Amino acid sequence: MRGITRFGVSMDGTLLKDFDQLISRKGYRNRSEALRDLIRDNLVQEEWEGGNQETVGTIALVYNHHTRELTRVLTDLQHRFYKTILSTTHVHLDERNCLEVLILRGRGKEIKTIGDRLIGTRGVKHGKLSLTTTGKNLR
Secondary structure, eight states: OOOOOOOOOOOOOHHHHHHHHHHHHHOOOSSSHHHHHHHHHHHHHHHHOOSSSSEEEEEEEETTTTSSHHHHHHHHHHTTTTTTTTEEEEOOSSEEEEEEEEEEEEEEEHHHHHHHHHHTSEEEEEEEEEEOOSSSOOO
């Protein structure tokens, strides 16, 4: 670490009160750590928007496995992108519904494309792409 730099921030009192309540609910010890996380989150988002840096992400899919051809289509898509998909976990939620979580690593643009394809597959009830970073450039 290069050292800590202190700086002042001016904001409306109501906004500061709301921020203090938020960081308290989230369990932050102080405003500084909460601000650092907000800054990191924006830097990670910028990494993703660039689309060409190596990033990581997860895709969560909820679907009815009885939907005709769905399991085959999902498996085929996963095999097509096997270099980017590092791991999958499959959970049976009940007698019909499944949760599948995929962990991916690659260019942001490619991970987003894979997420869109899987989430947009007919029969997927809900899907969520969660984007993050490899952490190489974060402090």
